[in-house]
Amino acid sequence: MSPSPPNLGVVVPTLNEADRLPLLLADLARLPVAHTTVVADGGSTDGTRDLALRRGARVVEAPRGRGVQLNAGARAVGEAPWLLFLHADVRLSAEAGEALAAWLRRGDRERAAFFRFGLEGDDWFWRFLEFGQRLRERIYGLVYGDQGLVVSRELFHDVGGYPEIPLMEDVEILRRLRRRVRVERLPATLRASPRRYEREGRCYGWLRNAALVSLYLAGVGPERLAAWYGPMAHGSGEAPSGRAGPAADGGGGPGASRKASRILLVFAKAPVPGRVKTRLASALGPAAAA
Structure with missing residues (x-):
């Protein structure tokens, strides 16, 4: 008897993730759902691709950029009716796997889902960040890529997949999904590395x-x-x-290997003639000072 086809396609974008990827692949090996895993690599030079192949994942190469890589991975998973998108530095616990399996058994393809946000380690600052994310999620509906995304293949294509933009692709796809369907939080946590x-x-x-x-x-x-x-x-x-x-x-x-550029944000009110506070106002006149 031939094995049943995968019910789930798991897509993991990578770039030099030889240290973290084995942990996630080991977690996925215990997932209680028939699945196939695709690693969408953006040009790793640390052996990430060979490592993924040795551990049974399918590897597809794509231009660097998370939205581009996620879409390339989604195209490569085959005909699985469900898609799960995960970042390479998260850990999928047994609890998370069971919550995912239970949600998939419902078979509601007009809904999408994500996990609770968590960071590895016991530091109080990580708990502070987790609390802040729960507030943003509740007040603004912001769900981030570290929380994973579970969506039917059909719905994923209906919203156009991930936008291939430099930043915020996960924020944007959730906004698109929320306009069409209910997006639910699964009762389990994905924990990401706080390395950044x-x-x-x-x-x-x-x-x-x-x-x-x-x-x-x-x-x-x-x-x-x-x-x-x-x-x-x-x-x-x-x-x-x-x-x-x-x-x-x-x-x-x-x-x-590169440090982030520094950003300076300045917030100011637009000047109104006659209401600008400056020592030069008396010499320049209200209009010129504005």
Whole structure:
């Protein structure tokens, strides 16, 4: 008797993830759902592709960029009716696997789902970030790539797949999905590595990411945000997409060897003639001072 076809296609974008990918692949090997795993690699040089092949994953090469890689992986999974998108640095616990399996058994292809956000380790700051993400999720409906995405193949194609933009592809696809269907949170946590915060600086990374997401939701284009964010925005690795901050690891990426560019945000009111406070107002006149 031939084995049953995969019910689920798992897509993992990577860029230099030889250290973290084996952990996720081991978790997926215990997943209680018939599945196939596709690693969509954006040009790794650390043996990530060979490692994935040795552990039974299918590998597809794609131009660097998380949205591009995720779409390439989705095309390569075959005919599985369900898709699960995961970042390479998350851990899929047994609890998360069971929650996923139970949700899939419902068979409602007009819904999508994600996991609770978590970070590895016992540090109080990681719990603070998790709490902040729960608030953003509840108030603004923001769900980040570290929380995974479970969606039917049909619905994924109906919303156009992931937008192939430099940043915020996970925020944008969730906005598209919410316009069409109910998006649910699964009763289990995906835990991601806090490596980015450790490398960049905890408060800096958190504030920078929050600012970028706020600017995106206010209408600033992802290309402009990418230019502000710097070189790390253009890899599948640590470009802001949403992760609590928006930086979501699709791979170890350029962030592993390059520091983030610094961003200075200045907020000011538009000047009104006659109401500008400056020492030069008396000499210049109200209109000129404005």
